[in-house]
Amino acid sequence: MGRGEGFAVAQSDPAARPAGTATTADHRPGAAGRGSSDGRRALFAWLLTPPVVFLALFLIAPLLLMGALSLREDLSGPLLQPWAPTLEHYVDLVETPSFLRLLGTSIGIAVIVAALATLLAYPLAYFLRFRAGNRAALYLLLLLVPFWTSYLLRVVAWRLMLGSEGVVNSFLMSTGLISEPISELIYSRTAVVITLVYVWIPFAALPILAALQRVDPALHEAAGDLYARPREQFFRVTLPLSLPGILIAFFMVFIPTVGEYVTPLLVGGSGGSMYGNIINDFFTRAANWPFGSMLSMVMLATTLIFTAIAVKLINVRRFLAQ
Amino acid sequence: MSVIHALPRTWAVLSAVAILIAACAAPAATTRPSAGPPTAAPATTGSATDAPATDAPATDAPASPITTGSLSVLDWSGYEDPLYWADFQTKYPDVDVNFSFGISDADIYGKMKAGDQSDLFHPYTGWLQFYVDEGLVSEIDTSRLSNWDSVPDSFKQVGMLNGKQYFVPFDWGFTSIMYRTDHVASVDSWSVLFDEQYDDHISMWDDGPGAVTVSSYIHGYDETAVTDEQLTDIQAEWTAQAPLNRTYWTAEYGELDELVRSDEVWVAYSWQGAYATLLGEGVPVAYADPQEGRNSWVGVYGINANSPNYDLALQFLDEKLGAVTGNNLVSNFYYGHTNGDVMAGITDPTLIEAFSIDDPTVLDRTNFTPNLTAEQRDDWTAMWAEVKASQ
Numbered sequence: 001m002g003r004g005e006g007f008a009v010a011q012s013d014p015a016a017r018p019a020g021t022a023t024t025a026d027h028r029p030g031a032a033g034r035g036s037s038d039g040r041r042a043l044f045a046w047l048l049t050p051p052v053v054f055l056a057l058f059l060i061a062p063l064l065l066m067g068a069l070s071l072r073e074d075l076s077g078p079l080l081q082p083w084a085p086t087l088e089h090y091v092d093l094v095e096t097p098s099f100l101r102l103l104g105t106s107i108g109i110a111v112i113v114a115a116l117a118t119l120l121a122y123p124l125a126y127f128l129r130f131r132a133g134n135r136a137a138l139y140l141l142l143l144l145v146p147f148w149t150s151y152l153l154r155v156v157a158w159r160l161m162l163g164s165e166g167v168v169n170s171f172l173m174s175t176g177l178i179s180e181p182i183s184e185l186i187y188s189r190t191a192v193v194i195t196l197v198y199v200w201i202p203f204a205a206l207p208i209l210a211a212l213q214r215v216d217p218a219l220h221e222a223a224g225d226l227y228a229r230p231r232e233q234f235f236r237v238t239l240p241l242s243l244p245g246i247l248i249a250f251f252m253v254f255i256p257t258v259g260e261y262v263t264p265l266l267v268g269g270s271g272g273s274m275y276g277n278i279i280n281d282f283f284t285r286a287a288n289w290p291f292g293s294m295l296s297m298v299m300l301a302t303t304l305i306f307t308a309i310a311v312k313l314i315n316v317r318r319f320l321a322q
Numbered sequence: 323m324s325v326i327h328a329l330p331r332t333w334a335v336l337s338a339v340a341i342l343i344a345a346c347a348a349p350a351a352t353t354r355p356s357a358g359p360p361t362a363a364p365a366t367t368g369s370a371t372d373a374p375a376t377d378a379p380a381t382d383a384p385a386s387p388i389t390t391g392s393l394s395v396l397d398w399s400g401y402e403d404p405l406y407w408a409d410f411q412t413k414y415p416d417v418d419v420n421f422s423f424g425i426s427d428a429d430i431y432g433k434m435k436a437g438d439q440s441d442l443f444h445p446y447t448g449w450l451q452f453y454v455d456e457g458l459v460s461e462i463d464t465s466r467l468s469n470w471d472s473v474p475d476s477f478k479q480v481g482m483l484n485g486k487q488y489f490v491p492f493d494w495g496f497t498s499i500m501y502r503t504d505h506v507a508s509v510d511s512w513s514v515l516f517d518e519q520y521d522d523h524i525s526m527w528d529d530g531p532g533a534v535t536v537s538s539y540i541h542g543y544d545e546t547a548v549t550d551e552q553l554t555d556i557q558a559e560w561t562a563q564a565p566l567n568r569t570y571w572t573a574e575y576g577e578l579d580e581l582v583r584s585d586e587v588w589v590a591y592s593w594q595g596a597y598a599t600l601l602g603e604g605v606p607v608a609y610a611d612p613q614e615g616r617n618s619w620v621g622v623y624g625i626n627a628n629s630p631n632y633d634l635a636l637q638f639l640d641e642k643l644g645a646v647t648g649n650n651l652v653s654n655f656y657y658g659h660t661n662g663d664v665m666a667g668i669t670d671p672t673l674i675e676a677f678s679i680d681d682p683t684v685l686d687r688t689n690f691t692p693n694l695t696a697e698q699r700d701d702w703t704a705m706w707a708e709v710k711a712s713q
Contacts (some may be wrong), residue, residue, distance in 0.1 A: 074696070074700065075435060076455075076456065076696060077456075079435060079436060079437070096708060098708050098711040098712045099707075099708070099711050101711070102711040163584060163586060164584070164585065164586050165584055165585060165586075183522050187568055187569045265572070268569075269567075269568060269569040269570075270526075270564045270565070270567040270568070270569055270570055270710075270713060271564060271565065271713035272713075273710040273711060273713065277710065278707050278710065278711050281703070281706070281707050281710070282703070282704075282707065283428075283429075283432065284425055284426050284428055284429045284432070285426050285428050285429075285528070285529065285530070285703060285706075286428055286530070286699070286700065286703030286704065286706075286707070287427075287428035287429075287431045287432045287435070287699065287703075288699075288700050288703060288704070289432065291700075291704070
């Protein structure tokens with residue numbers, strides 16, 4: 001950890017540094033200090049080259065292409081020939097309330113999934129940090145075991161769990177609690193939420209765990225010395241200190257869930273489609289890339305707004321925590 | 323952040339250059355089909371000039387077939403099994419055949435449109451016209467297909483567009499209603515997909531043009547000329563149907579068959595492959611003969627207009643029509659083969675039932691899938707997206 005922080009300080013802009021923390025390099029005789037700083041910059045430039053090139057080629061360029069495609073009338077003619085940009089698909093979207101409503105619904109589902117996953121992940125992370133002791137590493141490994149299996153397989157497995165003749169229904173029928181299978185368990189939005197929460201819990205636990213790792217147990221002792229009961233210790237010490245982790249977990253689940261399409265496709269049924277399914281449909285079932293690109297750009301813009309909120313929130317919390 | 327600030331603007335320049343290179347390089351590849359007329363390859367019968375890359379000297383292709391080299395096929399998952407190109411493999415064991423996959427007709431079309439370099443591709447009826455319009459497919463020189471005479475004219479017609487043979491038909495089958503006989507007494511109309519009795523036990527194919535087809539049959543619309551008003555009604559009808567529908571299926575094997583087998587679905591829009599599979603397993607299913615008529619689809623292969631391996635691709639297509647390949651297709655996929663001799667030789671009662679071979683009039687009552695126009699494709703798929711978004 002200490003090394004990482006030193007690294008972070010070294011790479012930050014000298015101008016942004018508080019005056020008191022100016023590095024010793026600045027006080028060295030001019031030539032040597034300058035040389036070392038230039039050397040570092042050159043090194044970082046080299047280290048940064050591969051990821052920047054990679055992202056430019058495989059993230060930024062496709063995004064630009066998609067943005068351009070969303071302004072194209074249709075796919076006829078060669079794909080990269082010049083075309084007259086048109087906003088007609090954006091206008092179509094505004095005139096098709098069902099798509100926008102679905103975007104709203106998807107955001108709602110993402111909020112529920114992110115909140116539930118974060119809520120359920122917190123005790124896990126807390127246990128790993130403060131209760132698991134020497135076995136923490138083992139438990140962490142166990143938590144990550146599901147990731148060794150394909151995501152698709154795990155979602156398909158949920159069909160075996162939740163289906164009419166699935167494990168849950170069979171069990172309830174055999175105990176006589178129900179006389180007919182609960183059909184809402186699968187092929188519904190409920191099934192989508194259950195499956196997504198399951199999938200995300202281990203992911204959500206990691207940033208919370210990272211935040212809790214930084215909580216010094218001595219603070220608990222100090223709080224105890226000041227007569228804080230365990231509940232107060234948690235709510236007034238542990239929880240506020242782990243808030244950045246909680247927020248990161250929430251947004252880490254929320255943002256990809258807005259555009260989710262595999263889970264709704266497999267367990268959502270006729271009424272469980274999310275916005276991502278519609279985007280997928282325009283690409284793989286309609287061959288209407290311009291409309292699909294437009295839908296993607298709108299989702300990207302919406303998600304960016306939420307990301308901006310997230311960045312703002314998390315920075316503020318960090319600031320307060322210091 | 324600060325490092326990025328500290329760096330010179332080279333990153334911005336570099337990425338711009340990278341994008342430019344990508345943008346400039348791509349048109350060179352994707353405009354090739356339109357550079358020459360798509361029919362260029364087969365029109366010049368020798369077509370040796372179009373196949374410079376193959377290591378075999380393509381001097382007189384029909385007389386001396388190419389026996390080495392490699393071919394790539396953009397296909398549907400499952401067709402890569404050597405069972406379904408057995409004749410070619412036996413005859414040309416040294417030719418390397420590679421497969422890549424699409425998940426739907428739209429997906430395959432999208433890939434081809436984006437400049438896929440596969441020599442051959444496998445679309446289905448409904449989705450053929452665009453390949454011709456966009457110059458993505460080569461004309462087939464049928465004089466070089468030794469098995470061509472075994473293909474009935476009705477199938478040849480399917481692959482003929484604008485008066486030219488662009489596609490070689492390969493597999494075909496019916497679409498109708500499959501139902502579980504333990505829950506449903508009998509089905510005589512496509513409208514059973516809208517029957518509230520079977521609430522939550524119905525499954526429709528996840529496809530806009532498929533939905534338009536069903537509605538057209540029920541209401542007697544002309545499927546090739548659905549009006550805007552009719553399309554609005556169709557959308558309303560399927561939006562109302564959605565709550566009755568358990569789930570829309572996208573895969574025949576692994577999804578549709580599983581839904582019916584597990585009793586989740588009793589009434590489904592279905593191809594006969596899934597039906598024959600379940601029938602063979604002893605699941606109590608039947609395949610309707612609706613009063614509006616069944617639907618039938620045909621799968622065809624086309625040769626990429628861009629392909630440097632036209633001659634080898636033709637040899638592949640000729641062998642696709644071979645008897646061993648056809649019999650494998652019929653007995654493993656339960657799809658029909660376009661070689662008439664193969665179909666005439668079927669003796670298995672399950673298959674006779676599945677293809678209604680014992681009913682000589684069934685084809686007269688069958689509606690073949692017409693080709694979509696680009697406008698219909700966009701309107702009908704958008705309609706379906708709205709149906710799914712409105713729930």
